[in-house]
Amino acid sequence: MLWIILTAAAAPLQVARNALQRGLVGDAGPWGATLVRFLFGLPFSLALFAVVAALTPQAAPEPNLRFLIAVSAGGVTQIAATAALLMAMRSSGFAVATFMQQSSLPLGALIGFFAFGDRLTPVQWAGIAVTSLALVILSWPRRALAGGVASGSLYGLASGLAFAVALNGYRQAGLALEPAHPIYSATATLCVAQTLQSIVMVLLLAAIRPGALRAVAASWRVSLGAGFFGTAASACWFSALALAPAGQVRAVGVIEGPFAAAAGRTLFKERLSPRQWAGGAMAAVGVVMTALG
Numbered sequence: 001m002l003w004i005i006l007t008a009a010a011a012p013l014q015v016a017r018n019a020l021q022r023g024l025v026g027d028a029g030p031w032g033a034t035l036v037r038f039l040f041g042l043p044f045s046l047a048l049f050a051v052v053a054a055l056t057p058q059a060a061p062e063p064n065l066r067f068l069i070a071v072s073a074g075g076v077t078q079i080a081a082t083a084a085l086l087m088a089m090r091s092s093g094f095a096v097a098t099f100m101q102q103s104s105l106p107l108g109a110l111i112g113f114f115a116f117g118d119r120l121t122p123v124q125w126a127g128i129a130v131t132s133l134a135l136v137i138l139s140w141p142r143r144a145l146a147g148g149v150a151s152g153s154l155y156g157l158a159s160g161l162a163f164a165v166a167l168n169g170y171r172q173a174g175l176a177l178e179p180a181h182p183i184y185s186a187t188a189t190l191c192v193a194q195t196l197q198s199i200v201m202v203l204l205l206a207a208i209r210p211g212a213l214r215a216v217a218a219s220w221r222v223s224l225g226a227g228f229f230g231t232a233a234s235a236c237w238f239s240a241l242a243l244a245p246a247g248q249v250r251a252v253g254v255i256e257g258p259f260a261a262a263a264g265r266t267l268f269k270e271r272l273s274p275r276q277w278a279g280g281a282m283a284a285v286g287v288v289m290t291a292l293g
Contacts, residue, residue, distance in 0.1 A: 003243035010236035020226035032212030040227025074169030081162030092152025100156025108164035127289025134282035182242030
């Protein structure tokens with residue numbers, strides 16, 4: 001039951017982080033805002049790991065090739081997923097982009113099936129079909145010229161695919177590092193991933209977008225807030241993934257949708273159409289069927 005509590009706690013924390021990151025996109029761009037969640041979250045991750053390590057002195061992690069490959073795959077795809085999500089938010093709105101991101105559950109289930117031999121029940125396959133239909137309904141442009149909605153939907157789907165890879169990667173990394181102490185392995189994996197991501201993003205932006213680095217530095221107060229909420233959310237996600245399969249964790253995480261809708265309406269004055277509400281509700285049903293069927 002602990003993984004359910006952790007996942008439920010991660011949802012509002014993640015929405016808060018996304019909201020703060022969205023405000024940074026204008027000045028720093030999507031890649032600069034992506035750097036924020038990793039670089040400014042790293043100090044909080046290291047502090048959290050220090051506390052967990054002190055409380056679990058019996059942990060005996062064994063870094064290995066499987067861990068390095070899994071955490072690297074998770075880290076790189078999470079960078080791509082975050083940037084795609086921010087682009088989706090800018091194109092089609094905060095709540096719609098968050099709903100589209102829920103495609104990470106059925107896609108994660110498919111990756112688990114083909115890559116790790118996970119077996120799905122008929123109900124779970126039906127959930128994948130329901131979710132796919134819901135995403136089509138949700139992303140269908142209101143009119144022929146609604147290019148922003150269409151492009152935002154594609155970015156959202158790309159984000160979902162990348163997050164699906166990252167979820168499976170982080171779960172495999174935690175299991176490879178220290179399966180006997182899942183919270184320890186989760187927070188250690190988080191620190192390694194954020195260190196790798198920070199280095200990659202800083203080097204990349206220094207080469208192609210140095211102005212984004214200056215914008216991130218100038219917005220350090222907001223960036224610290226995004227980093228804190230990002231680390232808190234990621235710590236909950238990683239710990240839940242160390243305790244339960246990615247599909248089940250992502251299914252409970254669908255409660256992020258209502259939080260995102262409320263945030264989009266309150267902070268960004270966004271409105272969802274009845275069709276979008278229906279598509280979001282159908283997606284919620286589908287992802288739950290996929291994970292729990």
